[in-house]
Amino acid sequence: MNQTFKFCPRCTKPLAMGEVDQPPPRLRCPDSNCGFVHWDNPVPVVAAVVEHEGQVILARNRMWPPKMFALITGFLEKDDPDPASGVLREVEEELGLKGRVAEFIGHYPFQRMNQIIIAYHVVAAGEIVLGEELVEYKKVAPEQLRPWPAATGLALRDWMIRRGLTPQPFENEAVKAIPQLRVIDDRLATAGQPSAEQFWAVRSAGYQTVINLLPADSQWAVADEAAAVEAQGLRYHHLPVVWEAPTADDFARFGALMQAEAGRRVFVHCAVNKRVSAFVFLYRVLRLGVAREVAERDLLAVWQPDEVWSRFIEERLRAGG
Numbered sequence: 001m002n003q004t005f006k007f008c009p010r011c012t013k014p015l016a017m018g019e020v021d022q023p024p025p026r027l028r029c030p031d032s033n034c035g036f037v038h039w040d041n042p043v044p045v046v047a048a049v050v051e052h053e054g055q056v057i058l059a060r061n062r063m064w065p066p067k068m069f070a071l072i073t074g075f076l077e078k079d080d081p082d083p084a085s086g087v088l089r090e091v092e093e094e095l096g097l098k099g100r101v102a103e104f105i106g107h108y109p110f111q112r113m114n115q116i117i118i119a120y121h122v123v124a125a126g127e128i129v130l131g132e133e134l135v136e137y138k139k140v141a142p143e144q145l146r147p148w149p150a151a152t153g154l155a156l157r158d159w160m161i162r163r164g165l166t167p168q169p170f171e172n173e174a175v176k177a178i179p180q181l182r183v184i185d186d187r188l189a190t191a192g193q194p195s196a197e198q199f200w201a202v203r204s205a206g207y208q209t210v211i212n213l214l215p216a217d218s219q220w221a222v223a224d225e226a227a228a229v230e231a232q233g234l235r236y237h238h239l240p241v242v243w244e245a246p247t248a249d250d251f252a253r254f255g256a257l258m259q260a261e262a263g264r265r266v267f268v269h270c271a272v273n274k275r276v277s278a279f280v281f282l283y284r285v286l287r288l289g290v291a292r293e294v295a296e297r298d299l300l301a302v303w304q305p306d307e308v309w310s311r312f313i314e315e316r317l318r319a320g321g
């Protein structure tokens with residue numbers, strides 16, 4: 001819904017792109033007497049994690065496909081005294097419930113829609129009466145929520161984490177088609193080589209960074225993967241690891257990279273997830289303090305390391321890094 005003007009809303013002349021004092025270029029009126037500039041600033045939207053009788057209400061907008069549910073949201077209005085009042089107004093309009101703000105959760109950019117989402121936890125009581133924008137709702141126990149990896153889903157995830165709950169990893173069908181995909185947790189997935197087109201699925205599943213351990217001259221490698229990944233707006237790191245000879249230095253660099261990317265959702269791949277599963281196993285045990293048996297389950301689900309890799313793993317474990 002990236003709506004753009006074609007004509008100046010003030011004087012009706014056709015608009016053109018041009019810089020206003022400094023980059024980036026803006027859509028602006030060519031008539032300097034008019035001076036209209038379409039700044040296209042993000043629009044503030046308020047969102048609520050509505051808690052009702054201990055459960056969270058997710059609702060489906062009438063414009064959305066079946067089975068798509070999300071938080072209660074609405075545009076902040078001019079007459080709202082502040083965003084917290086605006087969110088209570090939306091909850092009342094859309095659910096017919098009086099609520100109170102229990103907590104400010106955070107603000108979340110939603111660039112595709114050019115919105116900034118201001119999210120609150122709202123506790124509400126009473127009988128639910130849907131407003132005209134909504135067609136159905138469901139109530140979900142907090143521990144069973146599966147936050148989607150964009151927009152209001154990020155607010156829901158943060159809300160769950162603050163309550164000590166562990167959000168279930170979100171996967172979609174397109175990302176599940178990537179070979180040897182193994183989702184480790186909410187922030188980390190490992191896999192074999194995606195096709196150039198599948199990086200779209202990686203992004204749509206909410207990953208923000210791609211780390212590739214496959215050397216560029218491998219027969220499995222995707223030509224110019226950096227461009228394919230960056231075209232999706234994802235961050236890309238290439239850390240080639242030679243299959244026959246992984247080194248302590250490779251692992252040290254991998255550890256530093258993972259640390260630098262902590263806080264982002266990371267997708268790590270090689271050819272068939274063998275190198276990656278071994279590196280991620282070591283990283284979890286040595287750097288994150290995950291129990292060996294727990295981390296090993298994810299490793300062995302991918303493969304039983306061969307002689308070279310078993311030796312590499314044992315050496316790193318003995319060396320402690």
Ligand SMILES: [Zn+2]
Pocket residue numbers: 008009010011012013029030031034035036
């Ligand atoms: Zn104009």
